[in-house]
Amino acid sequence: xxxxxxxxxxxxxxxxxxxxxxxxxxxxxxxxxxxxxxxxxxxxxxxxxxxxxxxxxxxxxxxxxxxxxxxxxxxxxxxxxxxxxxxxxxxxxxxxxxxxxxxxxxxxxxxxxxxxxxxx
Amino acid sequence: xxxxxxxxxxxxxxxxxxxxxxxxxxxxxxxxxxxxxxxxxxxxxxxxxxxxxxxxxxxxxxxxxxxxxxxxxxxxxxxxxxxxxxxxxxxxxxxxxxxxxxxxxxxxxx
Numbered sequence: 001x002x003x004x005x006x007x008x009x010x011x012x013x014x015x016x017x018x019x020x021x022x023x024x025x026x027x028x029x030x031x032x033x034x035x036x037x038x039x040x041x042x043x044x045x046x047x048x049x050x051x052x053x054x055x056x057x058x059x060x061x062x063x064x065x066x067x068x069x070x071x072x073x074x075x076x077x078x079x080x081x082x083x084x085x086x087x088x089x090x091x092x093x094x095x096x097x098x099x100x101x102x103x104x105x106x107x108x109x110x111x112x113x114x115x116x117x118x119x120x
Numbered sequence: 121x122x123x124x125x126x127x128x129x130x131x132x133x134x135x136x137x138x139x140x141x142x143x144x145x146x147x148x149x150x151x152x153x154x155x156x157x158x159x160x161x162x163x164x165x166x167x168x169x170x171x172x173x174x175x176x177x178x179x180x181x182x183x184x185x186x187x188x189x190x191x192x193x194x195x196x197x198x199x200x201x202x203x204x205x206x207x208x209x210x211x212x213x214x215x216x217x218x219x220x221x222x223x224x225x226x227x228x229x230x
Contacts, residue, residue, distance in 0.1 A: 037219075046123065047158075047166065047209050047221040060218050063121055096165055105154035105213055106171030113165055 002026035004036075004097045006114035013120055018084040020114065021074065022097030028077040032056035035100050036080040037107060038071065040093040048093075053080060054102060087118045124149065124210055124222035131228040132200045140225045142193040142210030148220055150191030154213035157186055157195045159206050166209060170195060197227070205229045 008020035020038070027034055037052035051071040052060045061069050070083045084091065094115045098107035125143040132138040142149065142157075149155055155173045158166035168177055170186035173193065183198045193212070197204055210222040 039221075046224040047211075049211070049219040049221055052219070062218060063216055104171050105152075105173075105211070105219075106156035106168040106177070107158075107166075107211075108168045108171070108177060110165040110167075 004111035147215040148212040
């Protein structure tokens with residue numbers, strides 16, 4: 001059974017760096033066939049795809065946010081970390097950690113989400 | 121990359137069929153058979169209901185079906201039920217090897 005859980009600060013000051021951790025179980029991030037992505041959703045707004053890393057360390061980023069994002073596999077095979085530099089109040093959102101298979105277009109497993117508020 | 125375009129809202133009565141469109145470009149929807157659809161209830165994480173244009177994950181009702189023509193993908197919900205009252209999002213793989221979501225559609229069951 002695949003499960004994912006997001007963790008990190010709930011409140012971040014503008015201009016600071018946000019670090020979110022996704023801790024998962026039910027799979028290991030060691031093969032090119034499996035990936036973990038971050039997707040966010042501002043309150044009342046649409047989903048936005050942020051970044052994806054596959055088990056072979058193949059990384060992809062949202063072009064408009066690429067300069068601010070870094071996605072890495074954690075120290076264990078069961079974690080993925082997302083950092084976002086220079087946060088702004090518009091980055092206030094629920095951040096989701098998700099799982100996908102390389103040959104599928106769908107993100108079949110999602111964490112519950114973690115609300116991050118950017119405010120002084 | 122620009123968000124895929126969906127109608128803001130679609131409504132229907134129980135038992136009816138509705139279709140939600142998702143319009144992109146040749147660099148995303150039109151270029152790949154990698155379109156997915158998600159259902160989201162308020163306060164919950166999205167749920168995958170269609171992947172690879174027209175495939176259903178195990179456990180998803182046959183009332184949900186997907187298709188694509190050119191740069192427009194579609195989700196059809198047949199036999200509309202009260203439980204289908206939710207937000208729906210499409211997504212697509214893109215030529216930049218990333219993914220992009222749609223603007224979202226609120227489905228109201230009257």
